[in-house]
Amino acid sequence: MRRNGFLLVLLLLLSLCGCGQAEKPAETDGADIAWDALERTHSMDLLYADQFSVDYLQNGCKIITIGDADTYLVVPEGAPIPSGVPEEVTVIQQPVDSVYLVATSAMDLFRELDAIDAVTLSGTDAAGWYIQEAKAAMEAGEMVYAGKYSAPDYELILEQGCGLAVESTMIYHTPEVMEQLERFGIPVLVERSSYESHPLGRMEWIKLYAALLGKEEAAQAYFDRQMETLAPILEQENTGKTVAFFYITSNGAVNVRRPEDYIAKAIDLAGGVYIFQDLPAEDSARSTMNMQMEAFYEGARDADVLIYNSAIDGELQTMEDLLDKSGLLADFKAVREGRVWCTGKNLFQESLGLGALIADLHAIVDADDPDGLDLTYLHQLS
DSSP: OOSSSHHHHHHHHHHHHHTTTOOOOOOTTOSSGGGOOOOOEEOOOSSOOOOOOEETTTOOEEEETTTEEEEEEEEEETOOOBBOOOOOOEESSOOOOOOEEEEEEGGGHHHEEEEEEEGGEESGGGGOOOOOHHHHHTTTSSSOOOOOSSSSSSSHHHTTOOOOEEGGGGGGGOOOHHHHHHHTOEEEEEEEEGSSHHHHHHHHHHHHHHHHTHHHHHHHHHHHHHHHHHHHHHTTOOOOOEEEEEEOTTTSEEEETTTSSHHHHHHHHHHHSSHHHHOOOEEEOOEEEOOOHHHEEEEEEEEOOEOOOOTTTTOOOSSSHHHHHHHHHHHSSHHHHTTEEETTTTTTOOOGGGHHHHHHHHHHHHHOOOTTTOOEEEOOOO
């Protein structure tokens, strides 16, 4: 057999009886400093992100905190692990390689940091990748499919010597998977960039992955270039042009973004006005909501711009494609004036494209003539 099934069965039995539960990486005899004695020298500078922080310690280690509770100690390659690390702190030993990447939004960050080779296990098969470097790595056998978030191939993951699993928040729906990975001694990091309140905070997550990979300077340089490019747009006055971002579900409802969502805020940053500013707030982390077509008609009929989200049911190319979704859209101002665009399928995997998306949105709301705009992630319906 390609893999040793007996090994997996043995590990599973050991984990079930409790005697196979993985411990933290062994503390070496050279560890002459205790966790309680560690001193922070400085923290990472963050402009927008508020869902993570990075603190640098005097022994070369880093403490990464994600959300309110997840804490990671990143230990340099060959360095001793401090004694007395609390049980709730996850230890990640550099180099960070043989990553099992389930959170597709993080792949763009690995790509920009020239670290796709650190990802050897994917939670998405080759056909599901719109990032060409990831697709090419899978086709070349340098990255292999190791099962989706809810059904990982534990045997393959163990055989490949996985050093870190990067999961999306979907893992919270299957906590037993997260627990099993941890039993096997695999650190699990849950990607929470989607919880950022500011669109540019999502892009700033490149700094977190840089801290894991030891590429902070490259990440800072990239982020600074993006801010320099966006500065002229962010400094302009709002155009007042209204924008609706939506798609039509299989049962005829209309899915729209809540006003606190990053797409709605990106529209505002680009100089537009998201048209559904008055939707009721919700306690959950859901960033979208469904409404009946009649309510959408009432709220967005006079919007200056319509943007159709292709992430669910594919890209539209023509106005006829749009009107096939609902004939009522023919009455919309943006349809009559030819101001309707569609997102590309690659938009949501290319998380670092937010800067280019904001530039696209600005071009759309700022242009007197909608035809012939040179855009990156949006195309105009013909």
